[in-house]
Amino acid sequence: MNAPAVLGFANAQYHDYVINRPEYKAEYGHWQTFVLPAEFRVNAIHASLLRTGKVLIIAGSGNDQRSFDAGSFKSVLWDPARNTYKLVPTPADMFCGGHTALPDGRLLVAGGTQRYEALDGAVKKAAGTMRVRNENPDAARTFPKGTVFTAPNGREYVSTAEVTVPAAVKTGGGDRTVVKASEQHVFVEAVAQGTGYVDNSPAQYAIKGLSGAEARNLYGMADRMTLEKQDFQGIRAAFEFNPDTELYERVTDMAYARWYPTLTGLGDGRVVTVSGLDDTGQILSGNDNEIYDPADKNWSKAPDRYFPTYPSIFLTASGKLFYSGSNAGYGPADKGREPGLWDLKDNSFQQVPGLRDPALTETSSSVLLPPAQAQKVMVLGGGGVGESPLSTARTDIADLSAAKPVFAPGPDLPAGGTRYLNSVILPDDTVFTTGGSSDYRGKHKSDLLKAQVYHPDTNTFTTAAEPTVGRDYHSEALLLPDGRVVVLGSNPLFADKADTEPGTFEQRIEIYTPPYLFHGERPQLTDAPAxxxxxxxxxxxxxxxxxxxxxxxxxxxxxxxxxxxxxxxxxxxxxxxxxxxxxxxxxxxxxxxxxxxxxxxxxxxxxxxxxxxxxxxxx
The missing domain is CATH 2.60.40.10 (Immunoglobulins)
Known part of the structure; x- marks a missing residue:
């Protein structure tokens, strides 16, 4: 009887009527969108659920050069149960660092941004990597940010960060004494603008203020100084976020600076840390992996292995680490892209073949399917390396319990080719996937307002209610303790289909309530051991x-x-x-x-x- 009146509504009103019907919610779930108070709105780059039930949202400088230049770094602690917010003092630019939960419930945050990128044509001061050398075996030496290095022709270049050079290594004795210089790099830039500071020839640089033996033992070496594009640069700083005090606490710095690293927890409570761009903007070579021990809050060397940035690396039941091939952002197309099992004990790497569209794993999603005992990892969607417009609807599944694991095809994503898809394990042993775009960073207004649920038991997708906010680069989603899913962030390049209007960072938050919460009374846990x-x-x-x-x-x-x-x-x-x-x-x-x-x-x-x-x- 109501149908004629309903059909008379505008399309938006009718859609709102449909999605709010109890029958619809019970089959597809329901979305809610809300906006934080202005003083708590941040560009959500990272999100972590703490043991208190609160969500730590880390922006750092939030991919905003002006905030970085102003030293304005932000984190917000949000309590979804009470819908309360708190700004957290943020001591460094954690933008594009890595993070993981520690056994005691603290959150380890490592790396971040030392310097923003400068594109071709925007670089005004010649710059490059200075390898600072120390030939003195008796003492290390620290040089502060702003140290001046002088070229043979008198041109001066200034360091952009502090650098510590270890003492040289002395072996043998007497006439057979051998001293091998130690070396540490730092990024430097010319003291003034202009092409006059460009130098494409390798040279040795004197360190201003040193004389005599110090000047002979301590010096810089650089291959060239250019006005070419400069990539983002990482930091060495590491922190633990304490959920009780709700503050960051500084721990020992990493040996290597990292921007876009992955942190994976191990079975003994330690954390392995790989990849990232260093403090000169170069991708780490793989002989710089590190392990963090929360017992003494120090770092040690991990086995050598190269990965592109933000590689998806999972701890398996065997203790080996599985690299699914998913990654984000930086690294050559022909290096470190093969999925496989990495054994930290002997540094062996067993390739896992069969992944389809292997050139389209950047910005893909990977998830350890529930239950974890099945030891299956699914790769969903992805795109081409760098700013490629290509994307894939492929999903493939690797069964890591097999003697010789291989990928097997899964069902295609219902929305078609998808990059930046977020995948969240639900407590009913399904996987909720949402958002993404078909093109690089949502170009040509390609955000996909779709969501679906993957069912491991039937290897199929079912449709979920559609979100109303587009999500692409710099978006994230996670499960809340009440069984709902929160979705944050998105950083599109453009706001229109013609790619003429610059995009803005999405600061609205969405919460998805799955269908299982519309099926009547839910079971209760009235008590459980701590x-x-x-x-x-x-x-x-x-x-x-x-x-x-x-x-x-x-x-x-x-x-x-x-x-x-x-x-x-x-x-x-x-x-x-x-x-x-x-x-x-x-x-x-x-x-x-x-x-x-x-x-x-x-x-x-x-x-x-x-x-x-x-x-x-x-x-």
Whole structure:
């Protein structure tokens, strides 16, 4: 009876009517869009869920040169449960750094931005990499930012960062003493503008202010000084964010500066850190990987292996690391793109063949499919290297439990070729995917207002409600403890189809409520232990223990650039049910269930999850 009146509405009104019907929500879910108060709006580059249930949104300078020049670096702590916000003092530009949760619930944040890129034609001062050498075996030497290096022709170049050069290495003795100079690099630029400072010949540079033996032992070497394009440059700084004090705490710097690195937690609680652009704008060569130990907050060398920037590297049940081939941003098309299993013990690398469209893995999404025990990793979408307009609808799945893993085809993405897709594991053992664009950074107004759910059990996608906000570069999505999904960010190049109007950073936040939360009463967890050891059995409380069908521990997300290597859902064995209690047994393998804080969900027979309880998993 209402149909004639409904059909008389404008299209937008009718659409709003349809998507808000209970039947529609129960099948496709529902989106809500909201805007933070002005003082808390930031360019969301990174988002991490903390054990307090709050979301740390890191902007740093937010891909805004003016904010960088002003030293304005921002982080916001958002409490989705109470919808409250708090600005967090941000001590360095963490824009495009890396991050991961530590076993005690702190968040390790490493790397960020030392300098913004300067494109061809925009470079006014000749610049280049200065290799600072030390031939003195008795002492290291630190040179502050602003140190002047003088060329043989008298031209002067100034360092853009502090640099410490270790003491030279002395071997042998007596007549057979050999001293090998140590070396550390730093970026320098001319003291003035103009082509007169361009020098394409290798040369040795004197360090201003040194004389005598110091001047002979300490000097710079540079291959050339140019006005060519300069890439972003990374920083060495590392911090732990403390969820109790809600402050960043400085820890030991990395040995190498990093911009666009990946941090992956290991089964022993340490973190391996790979790739990134260094403090001269060059991609790290692979002999500079590092491991962070939260016990002493120091870094040590990791095995050598080259990867393009922001590589998707997952910890597997064997303890090996799986590189899916997904990456973001920087690195040659013909190096470090092959997926494979990396063994840190002997530095071996077993290639995993079969990935289709192997040239279209940049800006793709990768996810360790639920449950983690299946040891399957899915690669979704992606595009060509750099500013390529190409994208793919391909999804492929690698079964890492096989003796010789290979990729097998999955279903194509329903929206077609997609870059920057965000993928989120849900507590019903499905994967929610949303957003992205078909072209580089949403060019030609190519954002895809589509979302879908992947079902590992049937290897199929089903349609989800459509978002209303486009999301491409610099967007992220993560699961909340109440079972909803929050989606943030987006940094399109242009705002119109003709690519004539500059784009603006998307600061609206969306929350997606999956269909399972519209299926009636959800199961409850009224009590659970605050901590549990690997391999042990714990008892949780529920008013209807017989209704608890599955239980899983979901690791909180820490996501940026469509890269989230930490999220995983680990199934627990559901055992005896007593009056108000359910016995749950944890796996004993720390490589399957790395130590740290997890969201404990239980679900009923229809897949409806409880609100999560936080539990700390210990060795």
């Amino acid at each position: 901590a549990a050891r690997l391999g042990t059995t714990v008892t949780v409380k529920s008013p209807r223990p017989d209704g608890v069908v599955t239980a899983k521990l979901v690791r909180p997300s820490s996501v940026t650039h469509a890269t989230d290597v930490e999220q995983r859902s680990v199934a627990l064995d559901v055992g005896a049910r007593s009056d108000g209690g359910v016995a749950l047994t944890l796996p004993g393998n720390p490589n399957l269930l790395p130590p740290g804080w997890y969201m404990l969900f239980v679900t009923d027979g229809s897949g409806t999850p409880s609100v999560a309880r936080w539990i700390k998993v210990t060795p």
